[in-house]
Amino acid sequence: MSKVLKTVAKLRKEASRLKIIGRSKIKTKKELVKRIIDEGGNVYKTLNRSVKRKTSRKRRSVKRKTSRKRRSVKRKTSRKRRSVKRKTSRKRRSVKRKVSRKRRSVKRKVSRKRRSVKRKVSRKRRSVKRKVSRKSPVSHKSGKHTRYEDIINAYINGDDKAINALTVKRRNDVLHGVTFHGTKFGEVEKFKTCLEKSLGKNWAKRILDPKDKLNVNGVKRLGVPGRQGTTIGLEVRCCGSASCKMYAIKVTRKGTSCGDGATGGMGFLKQARMQQLASEYGVTPPVDAVYCGGKKDVSFMVMPVLAHRLIDVYKKGSTLSEKHQKQLWDLYKILDTKVGIVHNDINCLNIMIDSKDNLKLIDFDRSKVIEKKDIKKRGVYINLNFLELVNCFRMYGISPGEGLVKNFLRIHGKNDDFLKKKGVTFKGASSFMGYVKPLRKPGIVAWRDY
Ligand SMILES: Nc1ncnc2c1ncn2[C@@H]1O[C@H](COP(=O)(O)OP(=O)(O)O)[C@@H](O)[C@H]1O
Numbered sequence: 001m002s003k004v005l006k007t008v009a010k011l012r013k014e015a016s017r018l019k020i021i022g023r024s025k026i027k028t029k030k031e032l033v034k035r036i037i038d039e040g041g042n043v044y045k046t047l048n049r050s051v052k053r054k055t056s057r058k059r060r061s062v063k064r065k066t067s068r069k070r071r072s073v074k075r076k077t078s079r080k081r082r083s084v085k086r087k088t089s090r091k092r093r094s095v096k097r098k099v100s101r102k103r104r105s106v107k108r109k110v111s112r113k114r115r116s117v118k119r120k121v122s123r124k125r126r127s128v129k130r131k132v133s134r135k136s137p138v139s140h141k142s143g144k145h146t147r148y149e150d151i152i153n154a155y156i157n158g159d160d161k162a163i164n165a166l167t168v169k170r171r172n173d174v175l176h177g178v179t180f181h182g183t184k185f186g187e188v189e190k191f192k193t194c195l196e197k198s199l200g201k202n203w204a205k206r207i208l209d210p211k212d213k214l215n216v217n218g219v220k221r222l223g224v225p226g227r228q229g230t231t232i233g234l235e236v237r238c239c240g241s242a243s244c245k246m247y248a249i250k251v252t253r254k255g256t257s258c259g260d261g262a263t264g265g266m267g268f269l270k271q272a273r274m275q276q277l278a279s280e281y282g283v284t285p286p287v288d289a290v291y292c293g294g295k296k297d298v299s300f301m302v303m304p305v306l307a308h309r310l311i312d313v314y315k316k317g318s319t320l321s322e323k324h325q326k327q328l329w330d331l332y333k334i335l336d337t338k339v340g341i342v343h344n345d346i347n348c349l350n351i352m353i354d355s356k357d358n359l360k361l362i363d364f365d366r367s368k369v370i371e372k373k374d375i376k377k378r379g380v381y382i383n384l385n386f387l388e389l390v391n392c393f394r395m396y397g398i399s400p401g402e403g404l405v406k407n408f409l410r411i412h413g414k415n416d417d418f419l420k421k422k423g424v425t426f427k428g429a430s431s432f433m434g435y436v437k438p439l440r441k442p443g444i445v446a447w448r449d450y
Protein backbone atom coordinates (compact mmCIF):
# COMPACT_ATOMS: atom_id res chain seq x y z
CA MET A 1 0.00 0.00 0.00
CA SER A 2 1.28 3.38 -0.86
CA LYS A 3 2.18 5.92 1.74
CA VAL A 4 -0.75 8.21 0.90
CA LEU A 5 -3.35 5.39 1.11
CA LYS A 6 -1.89 4.32 4.45
CA THR A 7 -2.30 7.87 5.78
CA VAL A 8 -5.83 8.07 4.37
CA ALA A 9 -6.74 4.73 6.06
CA LYS A 10 -5.31 6.00 9.33
CA LEU A 11 -7.27 9.24 8.99
CA ARG A 12 -10.49 7.29 8.21
CA LYS A 13 -9.93 5.23 11.38
CA GLU A 14 -9.64 8.42 13.40
CA ALA A 15 -12.76 9.82 11.69
CA SER A 16 -14.76 6.70 12.59
CA ARG A 17 -13.44 6.95 16.16
CA LEU A 18 -14.69 10.50 16.31
CA LYS A 19 -17.92 9.39 14.60
CA ILE A 20 -17.79 12.15 12.06
CA ILE A 21 -20.98 12.23 10.05
CA GLY A 22 -20.68 11.55 6.32
CA ARG A 23 -17.08 10.32 6.69
CA SER A 24 -17.56 7.66 4.02
CA LYS A 25 -18.21 10.33 1.50
CA ILE A 26 -15.00 12.24 2.24
CA LYS A 27 -12.50 11.24 -0.36
CA THR A 28 -9.46 13.43 -0.18
CA LYS A 29 -6.82 13.44 2.45
CA LYS A 30 -7.09 17.17 2.82
CA GLU A 31 -10.86 17.05 3.63
CA LEU A 32 -10.35 14.25 6.14
CA VAL A 33 -7.65 16.24 7.91
CA LYS A 34 -9.87 19.31 7.99
CA ARG A 35 -12.92 17.42 9.42
CA ILE A 36 -10.80 15.65 12.03
CA ILE A 37 -9.31 18.97 13.17
CA ASP A 38 -12.85 20.49 13.21
CA GLU A 39 -14.18 17.62 15.43
CA GLY A 40 -11.32 18.12 17.85
CA GLY A 41 -9.20 15.20 16.74
CA ASN A 42 -5.45 15.20 16.65
CA VAL A 43 -4.18 14.57 13.21
CA TYR A 44 -0.51 14.65 14.19
CA LYS A 45 -1.11 11.96 16.86
CA THR A 46 -3.07 9.85 14.44
CA LEU A 47 -0.36 9.99 11.91
CA ASN A 48 2.47 9.72 14.48
CA ARG A 49 3.92 13.06 13.38
CA SER A 50 5.15 15.87 15.52
CA VAL A 51 4.00 19.48 15.32
CA LYS A 52 7.70 20.43 15.02
CA ARG A 53 7.91 18.82 11.70
CA LYS A 54 5.08 20.95 10.49
CA THR A 55 6.65 24.06 11.78
CA SER A 56 10.00 22.89 10.55
CA ARG A 57 8.36 22.18 7.26
CA LYS A 58 6.81 25.58 7.32
CA ARG A 59 10.10 27.09 8.36
CA ARG A 60 11.89 25.13 5.77
CA SER A 61 9.39 26.20 3.19
CA VAL A 62 9.64 29.74 4.48
CA LYS A 63 13.42 29.41 4.49
CA ARG A 64 13.30 27.93 1.07
CA LYS A 65 11.11 30.75 -0.05
CA THR A 66 13.29 33.37 1.54
CA SER A 67 16.45 31.69 0.32
CA ARG A 68 14.86 31.41 -3.07
CA LYS A 69 13.93 35.05 -2.83
CA ARG A 70 17.36 35.94 -1.60
CA ARG A 71 18.93 33.87 -4.24
CA SER A 72 16.71 35.42 -6.84
CA VAL A 73 17.50 38.80 -5.36
CA LYS A 74 21.15 37.90 -5.27
CA ARG A 75 20.90 36.57 -8.75
CA LYS A 76 19.14 39.71 -9.84
CA THR A 77 21.68 41.92 -8.16
CA SER A 78 24.51 39.81 -9.45
CA ARG A 79 22.86 39.88 -12.83
CA LYS A 80 22.47 43.59 -12.50
CA ARG A 81 26.00 43.92 -11.30
CA ARG A 82 27.23 41.71 -14.05
CA SER A 83 25.23 43.64 -16.60
CA VAL A 84 26.50 46.85 -15.07
CA LYS A 85 29.99 45.38 -15.06
CA ARG A 86 29.49 44.21 -18.58
CA LYS A 87 28.19 47.59 -19.57
CA THR A 88 31.06 49.38 -17.91
CA SER A 89 33.55 46.91 -19.28
CA ARG A 90 31.88 47.28 -22.65
CA LYS A 91 32.06 51.01 -22.30
CA ARG A 92 35.63 50.77 -21.13
CA ARG A 93 36.48 48.46 -23.96
CA SER A 94 34.78 50.69 -26.50
CA VAL A 95 36.57 53.65 -24.99
CA LYS A 96 39.78 51.67 -25.07
CA ARG A 97 39.04 50.64 -28.61
CA LYS A 98 38.28 54.20 -29.59
CA VAL A 99 41.45 55.38 -27.95
CA SER A 100 43.51 52.64 -29.52
CA ARG A 101 41.78 53.34 -32.84
CA LYS A 102 42.61 56.98 -32.49
CA ARG A 103 46.15 56.12 -31.48
CA ARG A 104 46.47 53.75 -34.39
CA SER A 105 45.06 56.29 -36.84
CA VAL A 106 47.40 58.87 -35.40
CA LYS A 107 50.24 56.37 -35.66
CA ARG A 108 49.17 55.52 -39.19
CA LYS A 109 48.98 59.17 -40.12
CA VAL A 110 52.39 59.78 -38.64
CA SER A 111 53.87 56.73 -40.34
CA ARG A 112 52.14 57.75 -43.56
CA LYS A 113 53.59 61.20 -43.23
CA ARG A 114 56.97 59.73 -42.42
CA ARG A 115 56.73 57.38 -45.37
CA SER A 116 55.66 60.14 -47.74
CA VAL A 117 58.49 62.27 -46.44
CA LYS A 118 60.85 59.32 -46.88
CA ARG A 119 59.48 58.75 -50.36
CA LYS A 120 59.86 62.38 -51.25
CA VAL A 121 63.41 62.37 -49.98
CA SER A 122 64.26 59.17 -51.82
CA ARG A 123 62.53 60.54 -54.92
CA LYS A 124 64.55 63.70 -54.65
CA ARG A 125 67.71 61.69 -54.13
CA ARG A 126 66.88 59.50 -57.09
CA SER A 127 66.04 62.47 -59.31
CA VAL A 128 69.28 64.11 -58.22
CA LYS A 129 71.09 60.87 -59.00
CA ARG A 130 69.31 60.67 -62.35
CA LYS A 131 70.08 64.27 -63.10
CA VAL A 132 73.70 63.69 -62.26
CA SER A 133 73.85 60.57 -64.35
CA ARG A 134 71.98 62.30 -67.16
CA LYS A 135 74.14 65.30 -66.94
CA SER A 136 77.37 63.39 -67.32
CA PRO A 137 76.84 62.25 -70.87
CA VAL A 138 75.96 65.80 -71.96
CA SER A 139 79.57 66.54 -71.55
CA HIS A 140 80.04 63.49 -73.70
CA LYS A 141 83.57 64.43 -74.59
CA SER A 142 84.72 65.29 -71.09
CA GLY A 143 82.79 63.06 -68.59
CA LYS A 144 85.50 60.64 -67.48
CA HIS A 145 83.46 57.57 -66.75
CA THR A 146 81.01 57.76 -69.58
CA ARG A 147 83.47 58.87 -72.24
CA TYR A 148 83.45 56.09 -74.76
CA GLU A 149 87.02 56.80 -75.81
CA ASP A 150 88.37 56.08 -72.31
CA ILE A 151 86.33 52.93 -71.87
CA ILE A 152 87.33 51.46 -75.22
CA ASN A 153 90.99 52.45 -74.91
CA ALA A 154 91.18 50.78 -71.49
CA TYR A 155 89.65 47.68 -73.05
CA ILE A 156 92.03 47.70 -76.03
CA ASN A 157 94.95 48.10 -73.61
CA GLY A 158 94.04 44.92 -71.75
CA ASP A 159 91.41 45.88 -69.16
CA ASP A 160 88.76 43.36 -70.10
CA LYS A 161 86.35 44.64 -67.46
CA ALA A 162 86.34 48.18 -68.83
CA ILE A 163 83.46 47.41 -71.20
CA ASN A 164 81.26 46.51 -68.22
CA ALA A 165 80.57 50.24 -68.14
CA LEU A 166 78.78 50.01 -71.49
CA THR A 167 75.43 49.24 -69.88
CA VAL A 168 71.86 49.83 -71.02
CA LYS A 169 71.66 52.60 -68.42
CA ARG A 170 74.67 54.32 -69.95
CA ARG A 171 73.10 53.97 -73.40
CA ASN A 172 69.90 55.65 -72.20
CA ASP A 173 71.80 58.32 -70.30
CA VAL A 174 73.80 59.12 -73.42
CA LEU A 175 70.63 59.34 -75.51
CA HIS A 176 68.74 61.48 -73.00
CA GLY A 177 71.68 63.81 -72.60
CA VAL A 178 71.59 64.97 -76.22
CA THR A 179 70.24 68.46 -76.93
CA PHE A 180 69.85 70.57 -80.07
CA HIS A 181 70.79 74.21 -79.65
CA GLY A 182 70.49 73.62 -75.92
CA THR A 183 66.88 72.42 -76.10
CA LYS A 184 65.13 69.09 -76.47
CA PHE A 185 64.03 69.64 -80.09
CA GLY A 186 65.97 72.67 -81.31
CA GLU A 187 64.68 75.52 -83.50
CA VAL A 188 61.54 73.75 -84.73
CA GLU A 189 59.27 76.82 -84.99
CA LYS A 190 61.80 78.78 -87.02
CA PHE A 191 61.96 76.10 -89.71
CA LYS A 192 58.20 75.45 -89.66
CA THR A 193 57.47 79.09 -90.49
CA CYS A 194 60.16 79.06 -93.11
CA LEU A 195 58.68 75.94 -94.77
CA GLU A 196 55.22 77.51 -94.71
CA LYS A 197 56.49 80.74 -96.22
CA SER A 198 58.24 78.94 -99.06
CA LEU A 199 55.81 76.13 -99.87
CA GLY A 200 52.53 77.21 -98.26
CA LYS A 201 50.38 75.58 -95.62
CA ASN A 202 50.53 72.25 -97.48
CA TRP A 203 54.31 72.14 -97.41
CA ALA A 204 54.51 68.61 -95.99
CA LYS A 205 52.10 67.16 -98.57
CA ARG A 206 53.99 68.87 -101.40
CA ILE A 207 57.39 67.62 -100.22
CA LEU A 208 56.14 64.04 -99.82
CA ASP A 209 54.52 64.05 -103.28
CA PRO A 210 57.34 63.00 -105.70
CA LYS A 211 55.33 64.38 -108.68
CA ASP A 212 55.51 67.89 -107.25
CA LYS A 213 58.71 69.37 -108.68
CA LEU A 214 58.81 72.07 -105.99
CA ASN A 215 59.61 74.80 -108.48
CA VAL A 216 59.98 77.42 -105.81
CA ASN A 217 62.86 79.82 -105.28
CA GLY A 218 65.20 78.65 -102.55
CA VAL A 219 63.84 75.08 -102.53
CA LYS A 220 65.17 71.97 -104.28
CA ARG A 221 64.88 68.25 -103.97
CA LEU A 222 68.00 66.45 -102.72
CA GLY A 223 68.84 62.92 -103.80
CA VAL A 224 66.01 60.47 -104.30
CA PRO A 225 63.21 59.86 -101.86
CA GLY A 226 64.68 57.16 -99.61
CA ARG A 227 63.45 54.38 -97.43
CA GLN A 228 62.33 56.67 -94.69
CA GLY A 229 61.37 59.92 -96.34
CA THR A 230 62.22 62.74 -98.67
CA THR A 231 64.98 65.26 -98.20
CA ILE A 232 64.78 68.75 -99.59
CA GLY A 233 67.16 71.66 -99.60
CA LEU A 234 65.72 74.88 -98.20
CA GLU A 235 67.25 78.31 -98.32
CA VAL A 236 66.66 80.12 -95.08
CA ARG A 237 67.10 83.62 -96.44
CA CYS A 238 63.32 83.61 -96.79
CA CYS A 239 62.97 83.77 -93.05
CA GLY A 240 64.67 87.11 -92.91
CA SER A 241 68.03 85.74 -91.81
CA ALA A 242 70.94 88.02 -92.46
CA SER A 243 72.97 85.29 -94.11
CA CYS A 244 71.65 83.03 -96.79
CA LYS A 245 72.04 79.47 -95.63
CA MET A 246 70.89 76.25 -97.21
CA TYR A 247 69.51 73.53 -94.96
CA ALA A 248 68.66 69.92 -95.70
CA ILE A 249 65.28 68.92 -94.29
CA LYS A 250 64.41 65.24 -94.07
CA VAL A 251 60.63 64.87 -94.00
CA THR A 252 58.88 61.59 -93.13
CA ARG A 253 55.26 60.58 -93.39
CA LYS A 254 52.65 60.66 -90.66
CA GLY A 255 53.03 57.64 -88.40
CA THR A 256 56.80 57.74 -88.00
CA SER A 257 57.69 56.66 -84.50
CA CYS A 258 59.29 59.37 -82.41
CA GLY A 259 61.15 56.77 -80.33
CA ASP A 260 64.08 58.13 -78.39
CA GLY A 261 66.08 54.93 -78.75
CA ALA A 262 65.88 54.07 -75.07
CA THR A 263 62.82 51.87 -75.44
CA GLY A 264 63.23 50.55 -78.96
CA GLY A 265 65.67 50.36 -81.81
CA MET A 266 63.99 52.75 -84.21
CA GLY A 267 62.76 56.27 -83.71
CA PHE A 268 62.96 59.65 -85.33
CA LEU A 269 64.18 61.43 -82.22
CA LYS A 270 66.78 58.72 -81.72
CA GLN A 271 68.01 59.20 -85.28
CA ALA A 272 68.46 62.92 -84.69
CA ARG A 273 70.19 62.29 -81.37
CA MET A 274 72.61 59.81 -82.93
CA GLN A 275 73.48 62.25 -85.68
CA GLN A 276 73.99 65.00 -83.12
CA LEU A 277 76.35 62.77 -81.10
CA ALA A 278 78.36 61.89 -84.20
CA SER A 279 78.46 65.53 -85.27
CA GLU A 280 80.45 66.38 -82.12
CA TYR A 281 83.35 64.53 -83.75
CA GLY A 282 82.83 65.91 -87.27
CA VAL A 283 81.46 62.65 -88.68
CA THR A 284 78.23 64.27 -89.88
CA PRO A 285 76.57 67.73 -89.85
CA PRO A 286 74.83 68.73 -86.57
CA VAL A 287 71.05 68.72 -86.22
CA ASP A 288 69.38 72.13 -85.91
CA ALA A 289 65.87 70.94 -85.18
CA VAL A 290 63.82 67.78 -84.94
CA TYR A 291 60.02 67.71 -84.97
CA CYS A 292 58.15 64.54 -84.04
CA GLY A 293 54.61 64.41 -85.46
CA GLY A 294 54.09 60.80 -84.40
CA LYS A 295 50.74 59.34 -85.50
CA LYS A 296 49.11 62.74 -86.04
CA ASP A 297 51.55 64.62 -88.19
CA VAL A 298 54.61 64.38 -90.43
CA SER A 299 58.05 64.51 -88.79
CA PHE A 300 61.08 66.44 -89.95
CA MET A 301 64.72 66.95 -89.13
CA VAL A 302 66.91 69.89 -90.12
CA MET A 303 70.69 69.93 -90.76
CA PRO A 304 73.16 71.93 -92.81
CA VAL A 305 73.16 70.88 -96.43
CA LEU A 306 76.05 68.87 -97.88
CA ALA A 307 77.36 69.64 -101.34
CA HIS A 308 77.40 66.28 -103.15
CA ARG A 309 76.61 62.64 -102.93
CA LEU A 310 79.65 60.38 -103.28
CA ILE A 311 78.13 58.75 -106.35
CA ASP A 312 77.72 62.16 -108.02
CA VAL A 313 81.46 62.82 -107.77
CA TYR A 314 82.78 59.33 -108.50
CA LYS A 315 81.60 57.79 -111.73
CA LYS A 316 81.64 54.12 -112.69
CA GLY A 317 85.19 52.71 -112.92
CA SER A 318 86.80 55.52 -110.94
CA THR A 319 88.79 54.95 -107.73
CA LEU A 320 88.40 56.82 -104.46
CA SER A 321 91.10 59.44 -103.99
CA GLU A 322 93.65 58.55 -101.30
CA LYS A 323 92.33 61.45 -99.23
CA HIS A 324 88.82 60.07 -99.40
CA GLN A 325 89.98 56.51 -98.73
CA LYS A 326 91.63 57.68 -95.52
CA GLN A 327 88.70 59.89 -94.60
CA LEU A 328 86.20 57.06 -95.04
CA TRP A 329 88.44 54.88 -92.86
CA ASP A 330 88.69 57.55 -90.22
CA LEU A 331 84.95 58.31 -90.16
CA TYR A 332 84.11 54.74 -89.24
CA LYS A 333 87.08 54.53 -86.88
CA ILE A 334 85.88 57.63 -85.02
CA LEU A 335 82.46 56.03 -84.60
CA ASP A 336 84.20 52.90 -83.27
CA THR A 337 86.63 54.55 -80.90
CA LYS A 338 85.22 57.93 -79.91
CA VAL A 339 81.48 58.32 -80.47
CA GLY A 340 80.61 54.75 -79.53
CA ILE A 341 77.77 54.16 -81.96
CA VAL A 342 77.23 51.68 -84.80
CA HIS A 343 76.00 53.36 -87.97
CA ASN A 344 74.29 50.17 -89.17
CA ASP A 345 73.41 51.53 -92.64
CA ILE A 346 76.70 51.42 -94.50
CA ASN A 347 75.44 52.39 -97.92
CA CYS A 348 76.95 54.44 -100.73
CA LEU A 349 73.98 56.85 -100.70
CA ASN A 350 74.69 57.65 -97.08
CA ILE A 351 78.18 58.96 -97.85
CA MET A 352 78.30 62.65 -98.78
CA ILE A 353 80.97 65.18 -99.69
CA ASP A 354 80.78 68.68 -98.17
CA SER A 355 81.65 71.97 -99.80
CA LYS A 356 85.27 71.62 -98.61
CA ASP A 357 85.66 68.22 -100.28
CA ASN A 358 85.49 66.28 -97.02
CA LEU A 359 83.57 63.03 -96.68
CA LYS A 360 80.65 62.96 -94.22
CA LEU A 361 78.22 60.23 -93.23
CA ILE A 362 74.45 60.80 -93.07
CA ASP A 363 71.32 58.81 -92.20
CA PHE A 364 71.57 57.56 -88.64
CA ASP A 365 68.14 55.98 -88.80
CA ARG A 366 69.42 52.52 -87.92
CA SER A 367 72.22 53.56 -85.59
CA LYS A 368 72.57 52.48 -82.00
CA VAL A 369 74.76 53.22 -79.01
CA ILE A 370 77.37 50.49 -78.61
CA GLU A 371 76.79 48.26 -75.59
CA LYS A 372 78.97 45.59 -74.00
CA LYS A 373 77.12 42.79 -75.80
CA ASP A 374 77.88 44.37 -79.20
CA ILE A 375 81.60 44.37 -78.49
CA LYS A 376 81.47 40.81 -77.21
CA LYS A 377 79.79 39.75 -80.44
CA ARG A 378 81.56 41.85 -83.05
CA GLY A 379 84.77 43.15 -81.51
CA VAL A 380 85.83 46.76 -81.00
CA TYR A 381 85.80 47.99 -84.62
CA ILE A 382 82.22 47.23 -85.49
CA ASN A 383 81.83 49.98 -88.10
CA LEU A 384 85.18 49.30 -89.72
CA ASN A 385 84.44 45.60 -89.87
CA PHE A 386 81.35 46.38 -91.92
CA LEU A 387 83.28 48.43 -94.45
CA GLU A 388 82.99 45.67 -96.99
CA LEU A 389 79.27 46.35 -97.06
CA VAL A 390 79.74 49.78 -98.64
CA ASN A 391 77.96 49.00 -101.87
CA CYS A 392 79.59 51.87 -103.80
CA PHE A 393 82.15 49.42 -104.91
CA ARG A 394 79.95 46.61 -106.11
CA MET A 395 76.77 48.46 -107.02
CA TYR A 396 78.12 51.71 -108.45
CA GLY A 397 81.40 50.38 -109.86
CA ILE A 398 83.62 52.66 -107.80
CA SER A 399 86.95 51.12 -106.75
CA PRO A 400 87.73 51.48 -103.04
CA GLY A 401 91.48 51.91 -103.63
CA GLU A 402 94.50 49.88 -102.56
CA GLY A 403 94.99 51.67 -99.24
CA LEU A 404 91.43 51.06 -98.06
CA VAL A 405 91.45 47.39 -99.01
CA LYS A 406 94.87 46.69 -97.45
CA ASN A 407 93.99 48.47 -94.23
CA PHE A 408 90.73 46.57 -94.09
CA LEU A 409 92.61 43.28 -94.46
CA ARG A 410 95.10 44.29 -91.78
CA ILE A 411 92.41 44.64 -89.11
CA HIS A 412 91.19 41.23 -90.11
CA GLY A 413 94.64 39.77 -89.61
CA LYS A 414 95.29 39.20 -93.32
CA ASN A 415 98.34 40.39 -95.25
CA ASP A 416 98.80 41.26 -98.89
CA ASP A 417 99.35 37.59 -99.77
CA PHE A 418 95.72 37.00 -98.98
CA LEU A 419 94.79 39.22 -101.89
CA LYS A 420 97.32 37.62 -104.22
CA LYS A 421 96.05 34.16 -103.37
CA LYS A 422 92.51 35.29 -104.08
CA GLY A 423 93.61 36.93 -107.27
CA VAL A 424 92.02 40.21 -106.24
CA THR A 425 92.99 43.43 -107.98
CA PHE A 426 92.18 46.96 -106.91
CA LYS A 427 90.69 48.13 -110.15
CA GLY A 428 87.04 47.84 -110.85
CA ALA A 429 83.99 46.92 -108.89
CA SER A 430 84.85 43.29 -108.27
CA SER A 431 88.10 44.11 -106.54
CA PHE A 432 86.73 44.54 -103.02
CA MET A 433 87.27 41.93 -100.38
CA GLY A 434 84.97 39.09 -99.60
CA TYR A 435 83.95 38.20 -96.09
CA VAL A 436 86.85 37.78 -93.67
CA LYS A 437 86.43 37.13 -89.97
CA PRO A 438 87.16 40.22 -87.86
CA LEU A 439 89.68 40.21 -85.04
CA ARG A 440 88.35 41.15 -81.63
CA LYS A 441 91.21 43.47 -80.72
CA PRO A 442 93.29 44.15 -83.84
CA GLY A 443 95.17 47.08 -82.30
CA ILE A 444 96.41 48.09 -85.76
CA VAL A 445 93.65 50.33 -86.96
CA ALA A 446 95.80 53.41 -87.55
CA TRP A 447 95.65 54.24 -91.23
CA ARG A 448 98.72 53.19 -93.18
CA ASP A 449 99.50 54.66 -96.55
CA TYR A 450 100.34 52.25 -99.36
N1 LIG B 1 72.47 66.98 -95.23
C1 LIG B 1 72.20 66.67 -96.47
N2 LIG B 1 72.66 67.41 -97.46
C2 LIG B 1 72.39 67.08 -98.72
N3 LIG B 1 71.67 66.04 -99.09
C3 LIG B 1 71.18 65.25 -98.14
C4 LIG B 1 71.40 65.52 -96.79
N4 LIG B 1 70.79 64.59 -96.08
C5 LIG B 1 70.20 63.76 -96.96
N5 LIG B 1 70.43 64.16 -98.20
C6 LIG B 1 69.96 63.50 -99.44
O1 LIG B 1 68.76 62.78 -99.18
C7 LIG B 1 68.95 61.40 -99.45
C8 LIG B 1 68.16 60.60 -98.45
O2 LIG B 1 68.55 60.94 -97.14
P1 LIG B 1 68.70 59.88 -96.02
O3 LIG B 1 68.92 60.57 -94.73
O4 LIG B 1 69.71 58.87 -96.41
O5 LIG B 1 67.25 59.24 -96.02
P2 LIG B 1 66.79 57.75 -96.10
O6 LIG B 1 66.67 57.27 -94.68
O7 LIG B 1 65.49 57.84 -96.74
O8 LIG B 1 67.83 56.95 -96.85
C9 LIG B 1 70.45 61.18 -99.37
O9 LIG B 1 70.87 60.09 -100.15
C10 LIG B 1 70.98 62.48 -99.89
O10 LIG B 1 71.03 62.48 -101.28
Ligand SMILES: [Mg+2]
Nearest residue numbers: 226349350363
Ligand atom coordinates in the same frame (compact mmCIF):
# COMPACT_ATOMS: atom_id res chain seq x y z
MG1 LIG C 1 69.78 56.75 -96.57
